[in-house]
Amino acid sequence: MASLVLLLLILLVPTLSLPAAHCNDNVGFQLKLTHVDAGTSYTKLQLLSRAIARSKARVAALQSAAVLPPVVDPITAARVLVTASSGEYLVDLAIGTPPLYYTAIMDTGSDLIWTQCAPCLLCADQPTPYFDVKKSATYRALPCRSSRCASLSSPSCFKKMCVYQYYYGDTASTAGVLANETFTFGAANSTKVRATNIAFGCGSLNAGDLANSSGMVGFGRGPLSLVSQLGPSRFSYCLTSYLSATPSRLYFGVYANLSSTNTSSGSPVQSTPFVINPALPNMYFLSLKAISLGTKLLPIDPLVFAINDDGTGGVIIDSGTSITWLQQDAYEAVRRGLVSAIPLTAMNDTDIGLDTCFQWPPPPNVTVTVPDFRTGHKN
Incomplete structure (x- = not known):
């Protein structure tokens, strides 16, 4: 759906x-x-x-x-x-x-x-x-x-x-x-x-x-x-x-x-244009094409982010949510990528309502580097 x-x-x-x-x-x-x-x-x-x-x-x-x-x-x-x-x-x-x-x-x-x-x-x-x-x-x-x-x-x-x-x-x-x-x-x-x-x-x-x-x-x-x-x-x-x-x-x-x-991080400011969804014209929709972890482009069909003819789908930026929510196929691709890249035991933590967490602190002699999470257009 x-x-x-x-x-x-x-x-x-x-x-x-x-x-x-x-x-x-x-x-x-x-x-x-x-x-x-x-x-x-x-x-x-x-x-x-x-x-x-x-x-x-x-x-x-x-x-x-x-x-x-x-x-x-x-x-x-x-x-x-x-x-x-x-x-x-x-x-x-x-x-x-x-x-x-x-x-x-x-x-x-x-x-x-x-x-x-x-x-x-x-x-x-x-x-x-x-x-x-x-x-x-x-x-x-x-x-x-x-x-x-x-x-x-x-x-x-x-x-x-x-x-x-x-x-x-x-x-x-x-x-x-x-x-x-x-x-x-x-x-x-x-x-x-x-x-x-x-x-x-x-x-x-x-x-x-x-x-x-x-x-x-x-x-x-x-x-x-x-x-x-x-x-x-x-x-x-x-x-x-x-x-x-x-x-x-x-x-x-x-x-x-x-x-x-801009924050004091020194990172360059980037921007992306809004798009209009005729079914929900008052919301701020973005054009998302791809997600990568580090240098790895995740295998996600760009159509999962598209606005459908009936107005469903699409990607919005919203002041009322604290965490990122993704369509199920995209979420599963991100989850698999994180589990593969982070050398820690993945676990479900139902106490806070998230289904993918990692055990912390890490074991001795284990270095953990979380890959950069990037969204945007395919090159």
Whole structure:
């Protein structure tokens, strides 16, 4: 069966204002990304186990979204446009005038920006107060005939206001009013960037686990994502290990250059173009052709990485998974290559949810060299 393959941030400071879709190379900001388990007392083994469990749930949700056939049912259609609500990284931002600061899940696999609003009929637990639209001078509910309302997969109308419903690939969902608001970005003690007329979901019926956040920020390729609405010529992020105390960073506009996202390893920066999957156009698909371990090209048919005519298959880069997931044939080739190259006893470790591990420490006088893992195009 074809399946998806996963590759795998109140002081008086300056504030710049810009309308939505007018962020450019001369304007930018950077945000800190916080891992969902940051600041907890979990052991390294527990952190790894939790990351693996979240990744498995994420993959299952992505696969369920990928195999849904084209339908006219609005609820099922909404499922196609979004994926899993669980995420790995949280971003800090502010909404409204005066700004209310809150934390949201960063998700490259979906588009909608949303938070829970008061009065909340059904809401998940969150660490900050619900957003009260009556206390913001810049909140404007969008009319049913607005172009942004038409960008929803299944827009509805209630009292002349645009109403949305989003069902994610897991048990999460959000429903409420689509509105325009002012969002403020920028780290403490830095220049703030305020973007006006950003469409977002003001959710009053919500379900699911928000990972100690207060909503979601979609970074997908669809028209309602933050990326599309700000319209920067570029954005990037650099994710550090979830075991590291060094925070990850997200860059927009002028800050999103190769030097800011490159590490201090001294290695040259490489790039690969995105491709579009018509069935899932909001996701970031890559063109993967081959995998090698060290200098050895693994015997993998490039077709296992291809996007099929029905939209299944393909390779995506996703902020919601910590580990790399491969199609079964490709995975077996990688596994065989590692077992052959590493002079240690291979074992199944079900305690952390992985099926190929190696006994450590190595026996005396045994030198272990793990081969470089490379992906890309065939030469």
